[in-house]
Amino acid sequence: MSRVTARRRMRRITPSGEITRPDTLAVEEPLEIRIRGESLTVTMRTPGNDIDLVHGFLFGESLIADAADIHTARYCAGTDDAGHNTYNVLDLGLTGPVALPSRPFLTTGACGLCGRTALDEVRQRSRHPLPPPEPLVEAAVLARLPDALRRRQSVFDATGGLHAAGLFTTTGDILAVREDIGRHNAVDKVIGWALRENRIPATDLVLVVSGRASFELAQKAVLAGIPILAAVSAPSSLAVDLAAESGLTLAGFVRGDTMNIYTCPERIKG
Incomplete structure (x- = not known):
């Protein structure tokens, strides 16, 4: 069994028995x-694609601007009861100085901030800056991306x-897919991939998420310059406000x- 999944015993109750x-x-x-060597933060995540995750997270917090800003990334320290590396501590070497933030990270749901401040x-x-809101993707193409x-x-x-x-590309080709127990981690992982592939700003791409579209997504x-965000479920009110102010095309359901197009529908044809 991989570290991405684990097996646990459970009792299943059905109409025909247990x-x-x-x-x-x-x-x-x-x-x-x-x-x-100095602790920055601890996040709960599903192991895998951790390098993409930290690139996306640090980029979203404006601690790096480019993949070249991280010159080393190594697992260290943490061990389990048997002395094996848990791969749960990742130490990064940056090419330049960085001031560690003294306040909560913005990507933790804007905790402690009012909507206007966020x-x-x-x-x-x-x-x-996002590109002008002009046709980028066919509605029929966008509709099939969640599937x-x-x-x-x-x-x-x-x-x-x-x-x-x-x-995804605007013609529907898949470039990167990442899974995680945290929806924000999954997005950090694909943005981190794009950063490492020199695809930021991603002004010609579409971001698709499997759940709701929150402010942080x-x-x-x-921040990654992605002009279209499509979600299988609903957006939040603050996500719609941010999309409207930033020129992001936000589609839900x-x-x-x-689909429901909440902001900048001009990018979607048909």
């Missing part, structure tokens, strides 16, 4: 991110317990052949 058997669950473990912070941090994302969710198939995020799209 059965005790193992079940496959998504793994949730902490990842401590250190910079030059919107203002994103505007101040944004380095990549394409779902078909690539191999760990969800085994556990039913993971979120997913995917980056819209924020991550805006993208299911089958229907």
Whole structure:
């Protein structure tokens, strides 16, 4: 069994009786991110694609601007009871000086900030203005992307317990899909992939997420220069406000052949 999934015994109750058997669950473990040996933060995540995750996270927090800003990333320190590396501590070497933030990270749901302040912070941090709202993607293409994302969710198939995020071209080609128990982690992983592949700003790509579109997911799209965010479920009010102010096309309830377009519908043809 991989570290992405784990087996636990459970008792299943059905109309025809009970059965005790193992079940496959998504793994949730902490990842401590250190910079030059100094602890920056701890996030709960599903192990895998940790390098993409830290690139996306640090980019979203404006601690790096480019993949070249991280010159080393190594697992260290943490060991289990048997003395084996847990791969839950990642120490990063940066090419330049960085001031560690003294306040909560913006990407933790804007904790402690009012909506207006959160919107203002994103505007101040944004380095990549979104392209003009003009036709970029056919509605029929956008409508089929959540199904394409779902078909690539191999760990969800085994556990039913993971979120997913995917980056697509405007013609519907899949570039990267990542799964994680945290929806924000899944988005950090695909944005981290794009950063490492020199695809930021991603002004020609579409970000698709498997659940709802929260403020923090819209924020991550805006900071990465992604012009279109499509979600299988609903957006939050603050996500719509941010999308409207930033020029992000935000679509929710993208299911089958229907969708709700909340902001900048000009990018969607048909």
